[in-house]
Amino acid sequence: MESDQHFEQLKDIVKMYLPDDVSVDAIVVDSNFVKELNINSANLVDIVLDVEDAFGIRLENEDMDKMQTVQDALNIIAQKLQLKK
């Protein structure tokens, strides 16, 4: 499924910014970037910039505010890709 593929792509990006004490297995659809994956706000920006490049989309400040969990990110990616079509 397309969303599974998006999740794998997103996971590959997120894992580069995980702190040493958080395992890659901790990245699941429900994970909260800041509270559960211990990603700081500066690295969350890096994730967004990598997501933009990987999916060929552009996120706005409102999208950033909404992006709290992996699922939120997947929703935003799907929505932006839909708009591109």
Add this chain to the structure above:
Amino acid sequence: MLIVNDIINKLPYTDPFLFVDEIDMVSDNAIEGRYTFKKDEFFYKGHFKEQPVTPGVILTECCAQIGLVCLGIHLLNSEEVGSRDFQVALSSSDMHFLLPVFPLETVIVKANKLYFRFNKLKCEVKMYNQETQLVCKGVLSGMIRNNNI
């Protein structure tokens, strides 16, 4: 458009941790500023014993105050009118040091914006001495945001 001196007045630092004397140029993509290390800066007493040399962390701080914070203030004010109160935090630094800086030397910091998005400012910085020799260079990034949003 902010007057250049206003940028320095808005800096959240003071003696003995203010490392900006002047801003010579600022635009939406770059900034240039300078600082002269005083003879009796607090760190010279211990770095090193009887042989004062400016610590690399202080050179990094000087680069960050000019390249990230001063430029960030300029960018925040271009984006949003009337912002006064803001917060800053250094998030990463990757610096290389090439020459020592002694007391009473003036350094010039030139920074180029790589990006400023979602409150994260990432810059390429270079510091030169009076002889225009490269003292240190690197990439710094930090978060800067207005408190009133």
